[in-house]
Amino acid sequence: MVLNLDRLMKDIITESQEIDLESFIPILKEHVWLTNPFMRQFIVGWITVLDSVPEIDLVLHLPEFLGGLFSMLCDTTREIRQQADAALSEFLREIQHRGLQEPSKVTAILVEQTSAEETLARRTSIKWMSEI
Numbered sequence: 001m002v003l004n005l006d007r008l009m010k011d012i013i014t015e016s017q018e019i020d021l022e023s024f025i026p027i028l029k030e031h032v033w034l035t036n037p038f039m040r041q042f043i044v045g046w047i048t049v050l051d052s053v054p055e056i057d058l059v060l061h062l063p064e065f066l067g068g069l070f071s072m073l074c075d076t077t078r079e080i081r082q083q084a085d086a087a088l089s090e091f092l093r094e095i096q097h098r099g100l101q102e103p104s105k106v107t108a109i110l111v112e113q114t115s116a117e118e119t120l121a122r123r124t125s126i127k128w129m130s131e132i
Contacts, residue, residue: 019053025061032068037077044072044083051090059094063105066091070109070125074118081120088124095132103132 032043047065051058069091072084100106106128113125 019050019056021056021061024050025064029064029068032065033071035075037075037080040072040075040077040080041083044069044080044087048083048087048090051087051094059091059098060101062091062100063102063109066106066109067112070113070116070121073121073124074116085120085124088128092128092131100132106132 028043028047031039032047034040034043047058047069050056069084069088072080073088075081075084110125110129113121114129116122116125
Protein backbone atom coordinates (compact mmCIF):
# COMPACT_ATOMS: atom_id res chain seq x y z
CA MET A 1 0.00 0.00 0.00
CA VAL A 2 2.81 2.43 0.87
CA LEU A 3 4.54 1.75 -2.46
CA ASN A 4 1.30 2.40 -4.33
CA LEU A 5 0.86 5.69 -2.49
CA ASP A 6 4.46 6.63 -3.27
CA ARG A 7 3.93 5.92 -6.99
CA LEU A 8 0.69 7.88 -6.99
CA MET A 9 2.33 10.89 -5.32
CA LYS A 10 5.23 10.77 -7.80
CA ASP A 11 2.77 10.67 -10.71
CA ILE A 12 0.83 13.63 -9.34
CA ILE A 13 3.96 15.68 -8.68
CA THR A 14 5.62 14.95 -12.02
CA GLU A 15 2.46 15.84 -13.94
CA SER A 16 1.83 18.99 -11.95
CA GLN A 17 2.63 22.29 -13.61
CA GLU A 18 3.88 23.83 -10.37
CA ILE A 19 6.35 22.28 -7.99
CA ASP A 20 7.56 24.31 -5.03
CA LEU A 21 11.24 23.34 -4.99
CA GLU A 22 12.06 26.10 -2.52
CA SER A 23 9.98 24.25 0.07
CA PHE A 24 10.95 20.76 -1.03
CA ILE A 25 14.75 21.12 -1.13
CA PRO A 26 15.16 21.85 2.63
CA ILE A 27 13.12 18.73 3.41
CA LEU A 28 15.22 16.71 0.98
CA LYS A 29 18.42 18.14 2.47
CA GLU A 30 17.36 17.02 5.93
CA HIS A 31 16.20 13.54 4.96
CA VAL A 32 18.95 12.58 2.51
CA TRP A 33 21.26 11.89 5.48
CA LEU A 34 18.94 9.34 7.13
CA THR A 35 20.46 5.86 7.37
CA ASN A 36 17.28 3.79 7.39
CA PRO A 37 17.43 1.71 4.18
CA PHE A 38 13.73 2.18 3.42
CA MET A 39 14.00 5.95 3.79
CA ARG A 40 17.16 6.02 1.66
CA GLN A 41 15.44 4.07 -1.07
CA PHE A 42 12.46 6.41 -0.84
CA ILE A 43 14.66 9.54 -1.00
CA VAL A 44 16.84 8.41 -3.90
CA GLY A 45 13.66 7.38 -5.73
CA TRP A 46 12.23 10.89 -5.32
CA ILE A 47 15.50 12.48 -6.43
CA THR A 48 15.52 10.31 -9.54
CA VAL A 49 11.89 11.02 -10.39
CA LEU A 50 12.19 14.77 -9.88
CA ASP A 51 15.39 14.89 -11.91
CA SER A 52 13.57 13.20 -14.80
CA VAL A 53 11.04 16.05 -15.04
CA PRO A 54 12.30 18.49 -17.71
CA GLU A 55 10.81 21.52 -15.94
CA ILE A 56 12.72 20.76 -12.73
CA ASP A 57 16.39 21.67 -12.56
CA LEU A 58 17.76 19.74 -9.59
CA VAL A 59 21.35 20.45 -10.64
CA LEU A 60 20.83 24.00 -9.38
CA HIS A 61 20.20 22.54 -5.91
CA LEU A 62 22.78 19.75 -6.10
CA PRO A 63 25.07 21.11 -3.35
CA GLU A 64 22.15 20.79 -0.93
CA PHE A 65 21.93 16.99 -1.21
CA LEU A 66 25.05 15.76 -3.05
CA GLY A 67 26.86 14.74 0.15
CA GLY A 68 23.87 12.66 1.21
CA LEU A 69 23.79 10.88 -2.14
CA PHE A 70 27.49 10.11 -1.81
CA SER A 71 26.86 8.75 1.70
CA MET A 72 24.43 6.28 0.16
CA LEU A 73 27.33 4.81 -1.81
CA CYS A 74 28.55 3.50 1.55
CA ASP A 75 25.25 1.84 2.43
CA THR A 76 25.30 -1.85 3.33
CA THR A 77 22.37 -2.51 0.98
CA ARG A 78 23.56 -3.14 -2.57
CA GLU A 79 20.33 -1.85 -4.13
CA ILE A 80 20.69 1.51 -2.40
CA ARG A 81 24.32 1.80 -3.51
CA GLN A 82 23.27 1.03 -7.08
CA GLN A 83 20.41 3.54 -7.05
CA ALA A 84 22.62 6.26 -5.60
CA ASP A 85 25.35 5.48 -8.13
CA ALA A 86 22.83 5.67 -10.99
CA ALA A 87 21.49 9.01 -9.74
CA LEU A 88 25.02 10.39 -9.37
CA SER A 89 25.92 9.20 -12.87
CA GLU A 90 22.90 11.00 -14.30
CA PHE A 91 23.77 14.21 -12.47
CA LEU A 92 27.34 13.99 -13.77
CA ARG A 93 26.03 13.61 -17.34
CA GLU A 94 23.84 16.68 -16.88
CA ILE A 95 26.76 18.69 -15.48
CA GLN A 96 29.03 17.65 -18.33
CA HIS A 97 26.38 18.73 -20.79
CA ARG A 98 25.70 22.19 -19.36
CA GLY A 99 28.07 22.96 -16.48
CA LEU A 100 27.60 24.03 -12.87
CA GLN A 101 26.56 27.35 -11.41
CA GLU A 102 28.39 26.85 -8.11
CA PRO A 103 31.34 24.54 -8.82
CA SER A 104 33.19 25.46 -5.61
CA LYS A 105 30.39 24.04 -3.42
CA VAL A 106 30.30 20.80 -5.37
CA THR A 107 34.09 20.56 -5.41
CA ALA A 108 34.23 20.94 -1.61
CA ILE A 109 31.81 18.01 -1.25
CA LEU A 110 33.85 15.92 -3.70
CA VAL A 111 37.10 16.62 -1.88
CA GLU A 112 35.48 15.52 1.36
CA GLN A 113 34.32 12.29 -0.29
CA THR A 114 37.85 11.35 -1.37
CA SER A 115 38.48 10.27 2.22
CA ALA A 116 35.29 8.17 2.52
CA GLU A 117 35.65 4.67 3.92
CA GLU A 118 33.90 3.06 0.98
CA THR A 119 35.92 2.59 -2.20
CA LEU A 120 32.92 3.33 -4.44
CA ALA A 121 32.43 6.76 -2.85
CA ARG A 122 36.14 7.61 -3.18
CA ARG A 123 36.31 6.38 -6.77
CA THR A 124 33.13 8.22 -7.74
CA SER A 125 34.27 11.50 -6.21
CA ILE A 126 37.61 11.29 -8.03
CA LYS A 127 35.80 10.51 -11.29
CA TRP A 128 33.56 13.54 -10.78
CA MET A 129 36.53 15.81 -10.09
CA SER A 130 38.31 14.65 -13.22
CA GLU A 131 35.23 15.06 -15.40
CA ILE A 132 33.88 18.39 -14.23
